[in-house]
Amino acid sequence: MVQIALSVMENVYILLSAISAFVLFGVIAPLHKRKKLQLTLSTLSLIMVVIGASYVFTASPFVSTVSLFAIYPFSMFFVILFSIALILINILSYRNAKDYIQFSTMLSFIGLGLFAVSMANSLITILLGIELVTIPTAFAILLNGKNYVEAAVKLFIMAAIGVSMIAFAIVLLFPLDPQLSLSMTISNSSSTATYLSLLSLLLFIAGLSFDASLFPFNLWVPDVYAGAPGYITALLAGVNKKIAFVALFEILFIVMAPFSSTFALLFQGLAIVTMFFGNIAAMIQDNVKRLFAYSSISQAGYIAIGLATATAYGISASIFQIAAHMFMIIGTFAIVMWLEQKNVKTLNDYNGLSARNGFAALSLTVFMLSMIGMPPLMGFVGKFLLFTGAISANLLPLAVLAIINSFISVYYYAKVILAMYSKREREALPADASVNAVVWICLILIVLLGIYPQPLITITSISAASLQLLH
Template identity: 55%
Template sequence: MIMMIDENMLQYALFLAQGLLVASGIFSVMHKNKKAQFAISTILLVAIALTASSLFASDSSIVPFSAFRISQFSMFFISLFSILLVLVNIISYEYSQDYISFSALFGFTIAGMYVVTMANSLISVFLGIELMALPTAFMIMINGKQGIESAVKLFVMAATAIAAFSFALALVFPFNAQLSLTALHIGSGQGNYLVLLAVVLFVISLAFEASLFPFNLWVPDVYQGAQGNITAMMSGINKKVAFVAIMEVFFIALVPLSSVFSQLFIALAIATMFYGNIVALVQDNVKRLFAYSSISQAGYIMIGIAVATQYGIEASIFQIVAHALAIIAIFAVILWLEENNIKSLKDYTALSRRNGFAAFTLTILMLSLIGIPPLIGFVGKFLLFTSAIYSNLLFLAAIGIFNSFISVYYYAKVIMAMYSKKEEVRSLRMGWSVSAVSVISVIAVLVLGLVPQFLIAAASQASAALLAI
């Protein structure tokens, strides 16, 4: 009985905190107090993370308002995203050109992320993605110097994706006059062209958001044009939310069709990995290079979703954490370097002499992205490739490994540039927010790489909860 009350209270506390977060963003436009807004939003995000993790620990499965679902899956991601959002909030506080407008839009974006993560119906997914994407476009616009172009690109992309999604919704709605993820009852759908079309449209629309090839042509331009903190949020969180949406739509609503979409996902994963890695080889602008690198990482994450087993999903969840932790700090460092007019690979020459810690941070995080043990990226890739081999997809694992090999070249180029020698260098001071985020991220990447068992256990519970729904 006491347990029940606790769960309900936690659940209300969660919704209350999320509501307060949005409200605080709106109010900040009136009082215009940067410090207060930063403190309030950080405290609320930490509170949400704590509440969600205690709900995760208590193994709750509740369906409030029939639009949301509190399960170990959603709570895992709510706590993860909240922690990552704290990091984004810290760098935005120092570097955002208009932190007050930023935080008003930030509140809406966060609300969108939470809605998708907790979705129990296709409408929640739809609205959540919309709510997340549009404020992001405005954030790019108010913050960036060359922001308008990027914002328009993102806006058009989001509109296309959402059009495909709503078309797919219209196609699956007639089956049971239901949009709840669990009650869609689409049957096996074999031979039904409408269902197949709907699957394809869902894939297209979510592939836009998750930046899978060939729907990722917007990514490099938008990432490069946006200010670093927004880029960090987009690649570290927005994209991960899209993966959560993919998991929810395909592994809850459309799970009878897994043999169909898993073939599609295998093709998407392979194409995305090759595209990201090969194009990254010839990039000169470091931010753009990491945009392509994060495309290829989306391909790796897709491997686990494509094998469509619990172990595969677990591996994907692990890799989502691994990539998000690394890429947010990487874009934070890049943001700080861009403020100092260091943009192209050539400008990175002798960075280790100018600021040793920045070079060290980037090196450790890039080694994690390559998958060098004992860092977290290695464990993630290892789980992904073994999950593919477990499902008798040896070629998929081999392609993944081959892609890791390709990626060595461009990461090594950056590392070598940073550690090359040059006379007469001027030292650089790192902003406090970037140092804080770097320290947190490097420690997390090292510790979770050395002791991955707890995160693997949590990912395993989350994936089991997803499949049990």
């Protein structure tokens, strides 16, 4: 434990009270039912979370609050990142959600879950956090009416299976440390304990792979992504998937660190099959939303490369790519949602989009170029870090396969770009202010952090290194 100055403690209080305020505003929203007030209050409280967390991040303290939460650079980075994502989703849902007030209540639960997982210091916190994220998401889909029941039920069942696997994995570790703290030591003293820990490791990976959409567990992803309304798809792809990776980082690199060679091997396989599955399936899609669902599966495969390297460099690369993909996919699904409302869904409908709304076509092109990994955009830096991480960990074949995948992905991204820039005169599509706001924010972040990525690389490497601190 490190002695902390009072001012840092005050900042921690500011952070925690801002999080509480965010949740409270969400819970009391149905009582007043004022949309504008709720949007303002929740956005302001999230901005307070960002400010509080960044003060604590720069101070780099290590606080353990009742042994359930830990405040260290890694957790604070993800608190900041998820707060920004929640602000974006909040703006996006303001006009587009069928019932913004009720969605906002669900979003506050989701936010609590996100912050809980990010700051977790105990396996129980991770379990509760994952539950708090996935189950309200299923309800949020359901809020939109009868047409969305299928997607909601599918997500609910998959979430239930995932959570029960995680619960079982936690139970197996109970004999080792009744407190279930992340800093538990996994002993290799008796072979029984080792086998139980290995089984627990596999169950953790399987349970979290449902949310992280890694290969054998991701068959639900396209259906739910395509079936859910656009702003929830953005939430699913931009936030829910990322929180599973955060939980994986915490469990694998803090609790399961002695088994790093085992899970590194496992993740090499997972990364390869996930990338190939996502990219090859995306090639034959006609519905653009489904295409991006598969593309986001392949992106999960790229992120898994960082886990496969099992080095601090690889983790920081993964964290960078998580941030990059979060902004790319939220911006993309914002545009896709807005177009879906105008009944523009298939590749054929996307023909001539540039003539109908130039800004939407241009920004979607930038997002897709970033997903391909074109410099000087954020996606390029992320992929570059990931691939160099793989090469530095002596995983050259993995890097080669990942690069081949980047090449395959050009095919379907280019299909969308080509459709948008083909000439077909049709009536103009009026822009939507909230969608444009979200797209602008994502666009600026992707271009700026692509041209000058150094600050974010520094932050991610501090975060990745701080994972060791908790042990």
